[in-house]
Amino acid sequence: MQAARIQSRRYSMHAPNAKKLVLCLGAVSLLAAGIASASRLPGERSNEQRSSKSSSKQTENAYPNAKRNDPKTDMPGSLGTKLNKAQEAASDGEADKAIGLIDEVLADKKVTPYAKAFALYLRSNAKWEKEDGAGAIADLKEAIALDALPNSNQFPAIYTLAQFQLQEEQYADAAKTVDQYIELSGDKKAEALAVKGNALYRADKFQEAIDAMKLAIAASDKPQDSWNQILMASYFELNQFGEAAKLSESQLQKNPTDKKLIQQLASIYVNNDQNEKALQLLTDAKAKGLITTADDYKLLAQLYGQAEKPAEGAALLEEGFQKGAIQPSYDMYKLLGDSYALAENETKAIDAYGKASPLAKDGEADLLRGQLQINNQLWAPAKESLTKALSRGVKRQGAAYVLLGNAENELGNKSAAIAAMEKAQSYEETRQMAGTWLKMIKGGGAPKKK
Template identity: 25%
Template sequence: MQRNSKLLPALLLSIAAGVITTPAPALAAEKCAVDTRKTRVVSERVGKRIQKAYELYSADQVDQALELLLEISTSNEFDKAYVSRFIGNLYAGKDGQAQTAMKHLKVAIDIDQLGGTDHAAALRLMADLSIQERKFEQSLKYYEQWMAFTCKEDTNVYLRMATANFELKRHDKVLPLADKAIATQTSPNKGPYTLKMGSYYETKQYTKAAKVVEDMVRLFPSDQRLWVQLAQMYMLSEDYKRSLYTMDVAYRNGYLEKPSEYKMLAQLYAQNEIPFRSAQIQEEYLSSGVVEKDEASLSMLANTYHQAKEIGKAITYYGQVAELTDKSRYYMRQAGLLMEAERFKEAKTAARKALDAQGLKSAGEAQMLLAQAHFYLEEYAPAYRAAQAAVKDSKTAKTAQGWVSYIQETAQRKKVQL
């Protein structure tokens, strides 16, 4: 979390002139410690040096101001607290000095003698620096002290406390704090909604996460990516129809950006038993180069066209993935569909390629496809040889033996020499 660059001047002005930070709603009507604590002033000797340090800071001579403050020897606890807080504020404005700033702020806080506004500001800065440095337990401690001391509610404090608990994986504590941040904000801010959604997601409460994102879509219409998030939450909660509708809205409006999102849309069409539309989208994103033509994407497209009973398209894409990978299973699928389409010459070619390709699990199955293709082309001698080869494979031996006999009978009837 980046620190607000405007924070330091406001804090320093509060030291010099007692400026009160922006008011927030009171938690209770009675007087709080911030209001009842008496105002005190530093000793004259220390006050002169503090004034000089402030003048140096105002002239952008921060290092010189720090040097002056670090040399001050205090004679009482109040002076020590006041100087320590000033030093802490100055270090807070320097890159990489948050740890040093917290060391000095802790001194001021532990003495617990600063005026109400100053002590409250020290607590708040200590909490903000702690969360910045990922000291989440410590940040919660000081935010709670700030709330107890000031009796105030603050949207950013609730939001940062929710963030700290989220980082600590205390998701049950994130939700009420995020709700308080939402209740106290003057205009919608995505932060607490995102934390709520994230907490529901992390605890696998996907339906509740989807409800939060529904609110976000309504409240933040300019954030187009929320439509994709909503579709993802619906999908995780197994509400595939809503997920498809939402993802399709995102697609039609040009909100999809990542290859995984286009794949998700295609998957949703397939899950909703609309395989032809799924295949069309896959074909579109492969043609445009949004998704790479690799084994996974081409085989998915071939399978989807197969499910849609678009046999010609399935044959084409099984052929493409087979040529890309040289894997027998894709040649086998292509050969089987070519047989189904009665494209026997092409089936012969695919079956032969399957026999020579990588990873062939059953030579007998490829030989059977080859035998059948030859047979239907009335090429009985090569059909007979392929069927005999398939007999040698235990997986196809019984079926192949039947085909051997059938080919013999057919060849004999047609007076063809085998």
Template identity: 25%
Template sequence: MAALSRFLHMMLRPLGALLVAALLCLAGAVPAVPAEPSVSARAHEALSEAQHLLQEEQWQDAERALAAVIERFADEPYALAAAWQMRGYLYSEKDRPQEALRAYDRVLELEVRDPVMTQQVRYNSAQLLMSLDRYAEAIQRIDAWVAAAENIKPEQRVQAAWIYFGAQAYATAAGHLEQAIEAAPQPAESWYQMLLAIYQNAQDQAALKKWLPVVIEAYPHNKSYWQLLSSVYLHLQEDRRAVATLSAAYHNGLLTEGQDLLHMARLYLYAGVPHKAARTLQDALRSQKISASAANFELLADSWLQARENSAAVAALERALAAGGGPVVSLKLGRLLVQEEQWAEAREHLQQAAGTEEGRIGGEALLLLGMAAYQDGRPADARAAFTRAREYSGVRRQADNWLTYLAQSEGATGS
């Protein structure tokens, strides 16, 4: 399970990028100036000047202009509503969310008969409430926005989904997004990305399993989707599908970076396909897509060991040592050479491993060193190694057993 956890962590990292892309919402535009039949000519002129200042990002001048509109045209509700809406936009741009929210609330309190303005204010204020962690109020505001919308367009559903997503109302957010995707002739890739991010945050593996093949069909050249689908199959304990999915991405030329190839090899190992893991690593080393490091050669050796290709594993461990591998690699190589009954070759590597201060490695190395010496017809060297091995609690009982056996053998020979 530890190997699975490490693999899933590596596979899910691309979700960070997906989540960022999914949370991109449409940037707010400067509110429009009402037409003259709705406001007086003087109010229209004053609002137009304030709008121009906002577009030019002359914030202080715009704030003064809007304050003047609110003071001069207090008897024109529509002009007041437009000014407060612009003020809400200004405060939002200046990162003053509390003041922006109060400005938008003033627009709603005026109850002007302009559904476009009202809907814009509802949506913008829902965003602000979400940014202030007032999720319940944000949901109420966006619920009102949805209820007032007629014939909701796919783009509007996406906007609503973003608010619900931010408020952690995942089921509602996903519902709007799915409807938007199904209704749109060509859904934007960011819509799919947001949907995947929602289901990942909701830990809904079944939904990810359903939608990822759809996303892959639409965008087959994005390796992140293949990697995510593979990790979902692993979560669902569908290991064969996990391997098949990532293998398809590999054979389609999507996994070309060293880290991707290492992930692929580890998945093969986890799924019990060590020959493919070894071949993937060999090809990556040969093409220099992964470094000729001790760790990578050790992983190659582990693959060959699982595949029961001991000779190839020995060669890989020798390369790992040449690349700077430490006592662990020496112990692995010595252990393997003992299994292959290559006593003299094993002795050199086991002596190196026995010199480490790490108890587990040193103790096992001395025990194996004694066994190799005994099998090689050197009982005195074997006794010396087993005596030293007794100093390590992890192998003391085995060392004592060997020392007893040696004493009995010598006694029998002497008699």
């Protein structure tokens, strides 16, 4: 009987789905923000533009390291007016109206490359709002390919395309698009590198994801939690538990009472076969009053078992039950029984398995209880437990029949004992043992204990 190995091969990161992390960078809002920089088309200067030359210069210098020069922009006034109305409709949540106006612009014979690119840019946003990801991506690609937008729109369009591709699970394309954005714009902002790292992680390119995320984190004064989560998950996928531990330890130093970080680091230690460090970490957490939930108690009790300290694990679980932190359940009573069994306190183990039994979906707890009752020569209770185990289903049926035959024999039920041992003979793992018992029972005795 062994304490259950704490499973965390696929690092959970306390997120609904590790492989489906979504970096909340606000793709749509970024797109809208990019458009806002050119929301008044040529010939329609806003009050802000007229009153603030410094603002205009700031917009012009948004990408000082760009390898692309701003193209000349020209747009008939009638088309500019219609596109402004489309943008206003989109801002008001009237996506269908916006798309209708944009389609009119695209069908107009007077449409210029700039007007077409800008119209496609706007329509991609409207389609995204309508949850038409494929359409939004297609329009954005076409707008970018026209190469007619000013840098203040062209580069946000490329960046937004990467985010759309990430959301639509086009991971390889998203990573390439981020590279295109950085190459052309000269902007190596942390958010862009994080989008790339996210895409690479979800494309199972874990080492590349690590490299990208480390650059993103280094480039930011306030890295998002999700960036560290993706970096951590990538370390896990490559079994780089030492690196994962360093990252988690540095985070825990900043937030020493963060229970999620403590559990995360404990999980890392377990995966790196550092059970003692995990146990010490959680023991210290308990001293700080941070072990409060059933899951907390369960993890620490499992670690006690793996550290060959099952008595401490059993005492911990009893405390959890007494405090009401642990509610009655099959898993927790089963773990309590396992802990007592490993600690060789068979009387309490029998009691714990008995509490697990009515909450069980199968007969495994009954089998364990029956085995311990046999050890303690509790023949009638053992018969009851083993009969129940077999009726409810167990994995080791041969062993259950051998134990049942033993109990029946000790109770003087020779025919029942023979019947049980004969059934045990039909299982490969207990065939020889059952045969030996049958010979002895039929001969009026029982096998001598070794």
